Amino acid sequence: METLDAIKSRIKVASYADRPIPEEVLEQILEAGRRSPSSRNQQRWTFILVQERDTLQRLSRVWRGAAHIADSAATVAVAAPPSDDPRTIASVHFDLGQAMMSMQLAATDLGVGTRHASVEDWQLGAQILGLPDEWRLSWMMGLGYPADRDVKPVQSHNRKPFNEVVHHERWGG
Amino acid sequence: METLDAIKSRIKVASYADRPIPEEVLEQILEAGRRSPSSRNQQRWTFILVQERDTLQRLSRVWRGAAHIADSAATVAVAAPPSDDPRTIASVHFDLGQAMMSMQLAATDLGVGTRHASVEDWQLGAQILGLPDEWRLSWMMGLGYPADRDVKPVQSHNRKPFNEVVHHERWGG
Numbered sequence: 001m002e003t004l005d006a007i008k009s010r011i012k013v014a015s016y017a018d019r020p021i022p023e024e025v026l027e028q029i030l031e032a033g034r035r036s037p038s039s040r041n042q043q044r045w046t047f048i049l050v051q052e053r054d055t056l057q058r059l060s061r062v063w064r065g066a067a068h069i070a071d072s073a074a075t076v077a078v079a080a081p082p083s084d085d086p087r088t089i090a091s092v093h094f095d096l097g098q099a100m101m102s103m104q105l106a107a108t109d110l111g112v113g114t115r116h117a118s119v120e121d122w123q124l125g126a127q128i129l130g131l132p133d134e135w136r137l138s139w140m141m142g143l144g145y146p147a148d149r150d151v152k153p154v155q156s157h158n159r160k161p162f163n164e165v166v167h168h169e170r171w172g173g
Numbered sequence: 174m175e176t177l178d179a180i181k182s183r184i185k186v187a188s189y190a191d192r193p194i195p196e197e198v199l200e201q202i203l204e205a206g207r208r209s210p211s212s213r214n215q216q217r218w219t220f221i222l223v224q225e226r227d228t229l230q231r232l233s234r235v236w237r238g239a240a241h242i243a244d245s246a247a248t249v250a251v252a253a254p255p256s257d258d259p260r261t262i263a264s265v266h267f268d269l270g271q272a273m274m275s276m277q278l279a280a281t282d283l284g285v286g287t288r289h290a291s292v293e294d295w296q297l298g299a300q301i302l303g304l305p306d307e308w309r310l311s312w313m314m315g316l317g318y319p320a321d322r323d324v325k326p327v328q329s330h331n332r333k334p335f336n337e338v339v340h341h342e343r344w345g346g
Binding site for chain 1: 174175176177179180181183185200201203204205206207208209210212214216218219220221222223224225228252257259262263264265266267268269270271272273274275277278279281282289291301302303304305308311312330331332333335338339340341342343344345346
């Protein structure tokens, strides 16, 4: 799929089809994350690919909005080093956002739907995934073929108008 | 360009060609940012497209690594609401990372090179761009046709090995 079409086709998957994702497709999605840029190329991330149903069900409890993870065909659980420093937090999570977007667009290109989940109970996440103390479950991305639609460009995106979010030369320009 | 090729072609541009980027190309890059997903669709971002040479030169002083901004054909200055809450900081910057990655891949698709800059002196950034107090210059992305290479997939990416960053089912798996 053309890149600009993938960008226009990526929307939150509403419901996952009960169909496994081939290993080579999952690998291409993870490879997109691995290739992602990061501050000073630090790559402060570990991607844990979860496909066991029992583990997916347990992971769906780390955040009130994560119920969909239980039904995903696979989930990428993203761990990163925790920090108390606001600049470090911003930098780490900016990089994680970049990696997640790369994976979402690779998935879209391959016909796979994606849906984010945040993490509130990271202690539970650490217990489920066996994370060491220096790593924290930070974000998750559910993957699955969409049950309800084909992956194709969507027109309406429920976003603020272009001229509201884009200014020229300076604020209000 | 195919999405997976764009993902493999995106690298930091080493030097910008002295060639302007057509308006419709810049608009497609910004549109990719606008369409990006965000936590509860909050869209906590404003993209300021800077093309005036004098402003680019001044912006190149907001961070020690931002000198390249002075030579960019255009720069997207990304402003976001500041916060003292670590969870909010993580969430805002994760979303900004997603938007920046979308814009990078759209740019790559259109043959335009990209390069990040962080922001240290956000007070100077606010002064240059006329930002209100509720907004803070957070990241910048320099844009320009690469002077030194064509945009095409690269093999070597200087990343940690796949098996080091990707685990299966649980930590170490």
